[in-house]
Amino acid sequence: MAQQLYTAIVFFRPETGIQPRKYRNVTLRTFGFFAQRTGAWYVNLYDPETKAFIRRLYVEPNQAQ
Numbered sequence: 001m002a003q004q005l006y007t008a009i010v011f012f013r014p015e016t017g018i019q020p021r022k023y024r025n026v027t028l029r030t031f032g033f034f035a036q037r038t039g040a041w042y043v044n045l046y047d048p049e050t051k052a053f054i055r056r057l058y059v060e061p062n063q064a065q
Helices: 028-038
Strands: 006-011 021-026 042-046 053-058
Touching: 006 028, 021 028, 028 042, 028 053
Parallel strands: none
Antiparallel strands: 006 021, 006 042, 042 053
16 A cells, blocks of 8 residues: 655744745655654645645654754
């Protein structure tokens, strides 16, 4: 069974001054860890074929810092 792939737009807190970043063909399993390491605030997930919004995931702060 193939994993669901998403298009993800990563948003950062306004005080960081970092512009949103777009990633294509991501899986939730590995992308969540990546987003946490980058310091993301939240991630919007979209269906890559229909471009429909799926859901917003808030990223927990990285406890390793």
